[in-house]
Amino acid sequence: MAGQDQNSPPVAELLAAHPFVVGMEEAQVRRVAECVSRVEQFSTDQVIFRSGGVARILYLLRRGDVALEVPAPGSGSRIVGTLHAGDALGWSWLFPPYRWAFDARAMGPTEALIIEGEKLREYASADHELGYQVVWRVAREMADRLQATRLQMLDVYGERP
């Protein structure tokens, strides 16, 4: 694991405890662990990435809350969704043009495992079993988010029976 030999057992352990890899085989988790470059801390209101920026990283949140935002001229920003410990943040690293669609901002002290997206992409295309596991998880996350977004659009609290 790049530059992390001393720390590799803890990082691997941290990864193994994250819901993202639950259900993967041990060997697959080890491959994902090879893509973890570090554990990173973000302070309150620190911007994690900005929309339009190049998307290189999958963030596996261990602690804290993250707001996905769009800048809204005149009124600061609008939060379109929040992510929390146990969630995987960001899938733009998986698909061209590899650009973030939203801003991500830590809402409080936040900690994430940083996974190098490019490396994980390479591993995934070389090993389709691993690729399936990774893409399945991203797809599930996207499906959940899509469902939640649809409900948000339906304005479920305003509707009368």
Next chain:
Amino acid sequence: MQPRQKILVIDDEEVVLDSCLAMLASGDYETTTATDGEEGLRLAAEISPDLVFVDLKMPGLPGMEVLERLRAADSTSVAIVITGYATVSLAVEAMKRGAFDFLPKPFTPDEFREMVRRGLERRVEVLVQARERAVAQAAGPLPGAAAGPMAPIPCRVLGRWEETHDTVSLALDPPPGWRGFRPGQFNMLYAFGIGESAISISGDPADESRLLHTIRKVGKVTESLASLQRGDVIGVRGPFGTPWPLGYAAGRDVVVVAGGIGLAPLRPAIHELLANRDHYNRVLILIGARTSADLLYPEEIQEWRGRFDVDLQVTLDSATGGWRGRVGVVTTLIPRAEFDADQAVGMVVGPEIMMRFAAAELLHRGMSPSRLFVSMERNMKCGIGLCGHCQVGSKFVCRDGAVFGYDEAETMFQVREV
């Protein structure tokens, strides 16, 4: 010819069922048996028995819950509990949940027949009382006679405040003789000259000094109720409807899910849960609102959130950068919420579409539909099961609900109002 009286016996032991059948064979009864609670409740809904025997200790749906739900489905039902481990405290608990009497196992044929006689006598009494009430109501209150449940009692507005841009709370002086309410119940509020609406009681059941209602302006009656001022007078009938199953929830995890105005009918239940916090295991309160400006009771939410023994989460559909909480619909809180789905009780209120999705998530977590409760809204007129306005299938929302078990509610969701 008199129709034969119907007896239903619910017990998981075949021998008990067989011996009950044998003991009743000589009488002129129509006897039906069920080997578990679910089947028993289904049969009860189908045949409307005059008398039900319920074994307390059965695999699956517990006898206590069967009792409570028999009662909720038909307030004239008469149930007798049978059990192998009779204790006074169990008997008291069963009575609280609507049992008429208690029969310890093993029992002799004479003891059993005596119970049947007493139970059927009770049933006749209950039916006569119900008919008398209905006749009195249909005739309307006599001048000078005590007002019946169809006559609104004038009540003064003690206070009025805006909760959100379209929602107002009213504090009313309780009507004379008001004997309190149970969380989940509603009143019919009458804006004189305009009309009447069903509105849940939204205050603390322990506060007898005022009666709180939270009203969202959606049409003529609610607009007019919401525009009342301190000192104005409105008509009140109630309390009506079934309560939240707070007794049944004792000792269990309780998951309260409220969307929008749905927090109003749940607030009394939350007060009671917190006032008797040691009766329950984990208490989770999951609240969803459109924006922070649409959130009801923000100060109380803050207070509840400050308690170490409550897990309270608020999520908004949309927020500006300053919001520190979650964004997403309330259903997204359920997959990660910490509760034991095997025993937890769920209480959900919001618009139907929200209740359906919240219920789907709770069931997906493994919560049994028999432990999930929702409060239904239908247009009402009489509020007491006479006019049929609120009828959905075989149920009257005003009398059989508005709090329903989800197994029942789910079929009602499909039925469109006419």
